[in-house]
Amino acid sequence: xxxxxxxxxxxxxxxxxxxxxxxxxxxxxxxxxxxxxxxxxxxxxxxxxxxxxxxxxxxxxxxxxxxxxxxxxxxxxxxxxxxxxxxxxxxxxxxxxxxxxxxxxxxxxxxxxxxxxxxxxxxxxxxxxxxxxxxxxxxxxxxxxxxxxxxxxxxxxxxxxxxxxxxxxxxxxxxxxxxxxxxxxxxxxxxxxxxxxxxxxxxxxxxxxxxxxxxxxxxxxxxxxxxxxxxxxxxxxxxxxxxxxxxxxxxxxxxxxxxxxxxxxxxxxxxxxxxxxxxxxxxxxxxxxxxxxxxxxxxxxxxxxxxxxxxxxxxxxxxxxxxxxxxxxxxxxxxxxxxxxxxxxxxxxxxxxxxxxxxxxx
Numbered sequence: 534x535x536x537x538x539x540x541x542x543x544x545x546x547x548x549x550x551x552x553x554x555x556x557x558x559x560x561x562x563x564x565x566x567x568x569x570x571x572x573x574x575x576x577x578x579x580x581x582x583x584x585x586x587x588x589x590x591x592x593x594x595x596x597x598x599x600x601x602x603x604x605x606x607x608x609x610x611x612x613x614x615x616x617x618x619x620x621x622x623x624x625x626x627x628x629x630x631x632x633x634x635x636x637x638x639x640x641x642x643x644x645x646x647x648x649x650x651x652x653x654x655x656x657x658x659x660x661x662x663x664x665x666x667x668x669x670x671x672x673x674x675x676x677x678x679x680x681x682x683x684x685x686x687x688x689x690x691x692x693x694x695x696x697x698x699x700x701x702x703x704x705x706x707x708x709x710x711x712x713x714x715x716x717x718x719x720x721x722x723x724x725x726x727x728x729x730x731x732x733x734x735x736x737x738x739x740x741x742x743x744x745x746x747x748x749x750x751x752x753x754x755x756x757x758x759x760x761x762x763x764x765x766x767x768x769x770x771x772x773x774x775x776x777x778x779x780x781x782x783x784x785x786x787x788x789x790x791x792x793x794x795x796x797x798x799x800x801x802x803x804x805x806x807x808x809x810x811x812x813x814x815x816x817x818x819x820x821x822x823x824x825x826x827x828x829x830x831x832x833x834x835x836x837x838x839x840x841x842x843x844x845x846x847x848x849x850x851x852x853x854x855x856x857x858x859x860x861x862x863x864x865x866x867x868x869x870x871x872x873x874x875x876x877x878x879x880x881x882x883x884x885x886x887x888x889x890x891x892x893x894x895x
């Protein structure tokens with residue numbers, strides 16, 4: 534489903550909890566103690582980032598493998614997944630990767646220790662030489678059968694000395710109703726070993742641990758590989774953020790790096806149910822109302838209170854998929870005084886009522 538969101542500010546006060554309305558009307562001071570939060574971690578948790586299928590691939594030239602759009606296999610690698618992100622790690626040797634579809638570009642050479650990620654799930658080819666193509670093998674994209682271990686071990690092309698070894702896999706995550714991280718990431722990310730080492734070598738450690746774990750077949754290997762891949766993705770995002778040039782970049786990640794907008798995002802994510810107003814948020818962020826509004830909109834793409842509404846709906850959408858959770862409870866948790874007010878806001882942003890969302894997602 535495609536969701537079109539306008540950037541019109543919410544009507545202040547219309548859906549806030551009663552006690553908060555009374556405090557403002559009585560002239561009580563509007564003070565909120567700043568709360569520290571890791572905004573990136575909050576988003577990753579709320580959109581339910583989860584590692585899934587993991588491949589250990591050995592190849593001998595000439596070889597080529599082509600990945601289909603992740604939308605074709607997302608539900609196969611993680612049942613019920615809204616979206617899948619594919620990645621490739623070159624453990625040994627080298628290869629070429631060619632983005633296709635909307636991300637189409639010239640082939641990119643990957644050296645040992647390099648990592649390639651397709652945040653939007655675009656199709657691509659991985660090969661021993663540039664320009665090679667193949668038919669995608671949809672049948673390999675699946676969950677392990679009962680008693681079957683991960684990683685899936687694959688040999689590509691003829692027997693003989695291996696000249697490339699790759700670890701490849703998927704992350705699943707929610708993209709509806711609102712995932713600011715995925716929207717802010719480019720279609721293709723390549724992180725080289727030099728960049729990893731410059732930041733402390735976490736990705737090198739991932740490759741060493743994954744190599745050891747893939748060959749051990751010990752109890753719990755699947756869980757270890759899943760967690761390792763999730764940590765790898767977070768580090769890739771952080772390294773991508775480090776490469777952003779503030780004067781040239783816009784988007785949610787650029788906003789997170791910006792001193793003023795980053796403080797505002799931290800406040801909103803720390804207390805999404807709070808009765809935030811633009812004046813109150815600006816005061817807490819240490820800026821004027823106009824400065825915050827202009828800077829936030831230029832980087833993030835919409836006003837702060839509109840962003841807050843979208844984020845509340847993401848939090849609410851996740852809660853609504855939990856068995857037995859009442860709509861009224863969710864409404865209160867994300868800052869609405871009544872189920873009716875929350876339902877109107879939810880339908881306006883998401884395009885469905887809370888009741889329509891629940892059976893479709895749970």
